[in-house]
Amino acid sequence: xxxxxxxxxxxxxxxxxxxxxxxxxxxxxxxxxxxxxxxxxxxxxxxxxxxxxxxxxxxxxxxxxxxxxxxxxxxxxxxxxxxxxxxxxxxxxxxxxxxxxxxxxxxxxxxxxxxxxxxxxxxxxxxxxxxxxxxxxxxxxxxxxxxxxxxxxxxxxxxxxxxxxxxxxxxxxxxxxxxxxxxxxxxxxxxxxxxxxxxxxxxxxxxxxxxxxxxxxxxxxx
Numbered sequence: 001x002x003x004x005x006x007x008x009x010x011x012x013x014x015x016x017x018x019x020x021x022x023x024x025x026x027x028x029x030x031x032x033x034x035x036x037x038x039x040x041x042x043x044x045x046x047x048x049x050x051x052x053x054x055x056x057x058x059x060x061x062x063x064x065x066x067x068x069x070x071x072x073x074x075x076x077x078x079x080x081x082x083x084x085x086x087x088x089x090x091x092x093x094x095x096x097x098x099x100x101x102x103x104x105x106x107x108x109x110x111x112x113x114x115x116x117x118x119x120x121x122x123x124x125x126x127x128x129x130x131x132x133x134x135x136x137x138x139x140x141x142x143x144x145x146x147x148x149x150x151x152x153x154x155x156x157x158x159x160x161x162x163x164x165x166x167x168x169x170x171x172x173x174x175x176x177x178x179x180x181x182x183x184x185x186x187x188x189x190x191x192x193x194x195x196x197x198x199x200x201x202x203x204x205x206x207x208x209x210x211x212x213x214x215x216x217x218x219x220x221x222x
Contacts, residue, residue, distance in 0.1 A: 020047040022114050022125035032135045037099045039131055041112030044093065047123060049116030054088060054095040057111045062127070066110070069095065070117070104137045 055068035067080035069088030115124040
């Protein structure tokens, strides 16, 4: 009889501790490439609590509370640290924390904390292994201004201009070669103007003078 009573006394506190214990499970690593993270905190609780509070903490010592959510049978409220963009959602046996616009400086380990606030006794989970959120640095991309003219039109216009440039160059070269050839032929032209023979250089030519009539002088003789 005494042995049975001792067994009952030992069983009652053990059952009470097991009933009010909260266990939390988190994934160990979460990589963020688009500045947005979703951290799921799964928990189990077999107590009689009706009002709860779940919070997300940053750092190995959980010194920074990122955001929290509290709920009971009729009401849900949430709040976020001004340095974070965070929102908590309660869904049956899990709490989902959504974070956005994260930066690489916020890479750290994050812990979920679940608390049974009311009715007593107050219970909260033991510290879990946490989740390392690795926020990748987003490279800055410089966007080149887009031209209002389609690319294929620019290529076509460039091709036409290049063709006409080559055509004009060819015509100019052809004209220059013809002009050079004509100049060469003009330099070989011989002056065909008739010249006097050398022996006629000193020969005098009679100048124009009227012919004298000697018959008239003879008529005056005595």
